[in-house]
Amino acid sequence: MRDRLAQVRDGILARTGIEDAPRMSGFRAHGWHATKDGHEFAEPLLVELDRAAAFKGHVRYVISSHELTSDEKDRVFNSLFVGVLRVSFSRYRSSELTDIVFEDDQSPRSRYDVIVQRAQPSGEVRVSVEPKGDSALAMADYLLYATLKYVARVLEQCKTDNCGISHRPPISTEVSYDATGAIEMPGHLTASDFAFRMYKTFVRSMSSVLEVPGAIAG
Ligand SMILES: [Zn+2]
Numbered sequence: 001m002r003d004r005l006a007q008v009r010d011g012i013l014a015r016t017g018i019e020d021a022p023r024m025s026g027f028r029a030h031g032w033h034a035t036k037d038g039h040e041f042a043e044p045l046l047v048e049l050d051r052a053a054a055f056k057g058h059v060r061y062v063i064s065s066h067e068l069t070s071d072e073k074d075r076v077f078n079s080l081f082v083g084v085l086r087v088s089f090s091r092y093r094s095s096e097l098t099d100i101v102f103e104d105d106q107s108p109r110s111r112y113d114v115i116v117q118r119a120q121p122s123g124e125v126r127v128s129v130e131p132k133g134d135s136a137l138a139m140a141d142y143l144l145y146a147t148l149k150y151v152a153r154v155l156e157q158c159k160t161d162n163c164g165i166s167h168r169p170p171i172s173t174e175v176s177y178d179a180t181g182a183i184e185m186p187g188h189l190t191a192s193d194f195a196f197r198m199y200k201t202f203v204r205s206m207s208s209v210l211e212v213p214g215a216i217a218g
Contacts (some may be wrong), residue, residue, distance in 0.1 A: 001054070001055065001135075001136065001139070002135045002136050004048060004052060005045065005048065005135035005136070005138060005139065006135050008044050008045060008048045009031060009032075009135065011044060012027070012040070012041060012044055013027075013028060015040075018040050021038065021040065023036060023037065023038055023041060027041055029133075030131065030132060030133035031132070031133030031134070031135065031138055032045055032133065032135075032138035032141065032142070033132060033133075033138075033141065034138075034141045034142045034144070034145035034146075035145065042142070045138065045139075045142060046142070046198065046201045049139060049142070049201055049202070050201045055139065055205050056205060056206075056207040057143050057147075057202055057205050057206045057207060057209075058084050058087050058088065058207055058208045058209075059084070059143070059144065059147045059169075059206070059208070059209045059210070060080045060083045060084045060210055060212050061080070061147070061148065061151065061209075061210075061211055061212065062076055062080065062211065062212050062213075063151070063155075063211060064076075078111075078114075078115055078118075079212070080212065081115045081119075082115055082118045082119045083210075083212060085100070085115070085116065085119035085121075086119045086120070087208060089119055089120065089121050089122055090122075093122045093123060094123075095123060096123065096124065097123070097124050097125070097126060098121065098123060098124070098125045098126070099125075099126050099128070100112075100116060100125060100126065100127045100128070101128050101129070101130050101134070101136060101137065102127070102128070102129045102130075103129075103130065103131075103132055103134075103137050103140075103141070104129045104130060104131050104132070109129065112127055112129060113127065142198075142202075143202050145198075146195070146198040146199045146201065146202050147169050147199065147202070147209060149194075149195035149198060149199070150169045150189070150195045150196065150198075150199040151167070151168075151169060151211075152195070153188075153189055153193060153195040153196070154167045154169075154187060154188050154189060155167065157188040157189065158188055165186065165187055165188060166186070166187070167187070167188075168209055168210070168211055169199055169203070169206070169209045170185050170186065170187070170203060170206070170209075171203070171206040171207060171208060171209055172203060172204050172205065172206050172207065174186070175203055175204070183200055183203065183204070185199075185200065185203060
């Protein structure tokens with residue numbers, strides 16, 4: 001998968017017509033970055049993931065009514081990391097080796113080790129830290145971005161208290177297919193919505209998506 005994404009990246013770098021795009025120098029240096037990439041950078045990645053990806057997405061998120069302080073951020077992120085790792089460790093407990101790659105956020109290395117230990121790995125684990133441009137991380141970056149955009153758009157669209165529709169992004173087992181084989185997703189969003197289209201790229205690979213409740217005090 002990494003190799004394939006590296007090829008896609010080379011293809012973008014070799015394309016004429018976008019070499020003067022303002023994003024190009026950042027992309028050449030650091031690769032994909034979901035919140036910064038324009039269409040011409042995002043689309044080839046999304047197409048490749050949609051066509052060929054073999055992965056399972058697990059997402060944990062919290063919704064906060066205020067901007068988190070840096071202490072809160074650390075605490076919440078730690079608990080989200082532990083939550084998502086526990087799922088992976090229990091699901092892949094028969095694996096010989098589990099490779100955990102954290103996106104480098106300048107934290108001391110000990111932070112990642114504490115997180116992994118708190119998640120109670122059952123087998124051998126290799127922990128590494130890579131910068132955001134890493135191709136495998138780009139996939140995770142986009143997956144998270146698509147999920148959070150979806151959640152944000154749904155909350156924006158939902159104007160009803162007591163709404164009966166689930167606002168959690170659907171997972172692979174919750175979508176249906178129309179007569180032509182196209183994916184149908186329930187909820188507030190429609191095909192005209194970019195967040196909807198982007199999340200659709202990933203939904204067939206989504207294994208679990210959970211809002212973690214009560215992680216933020218007041
Ligand atoms: Zn609603």
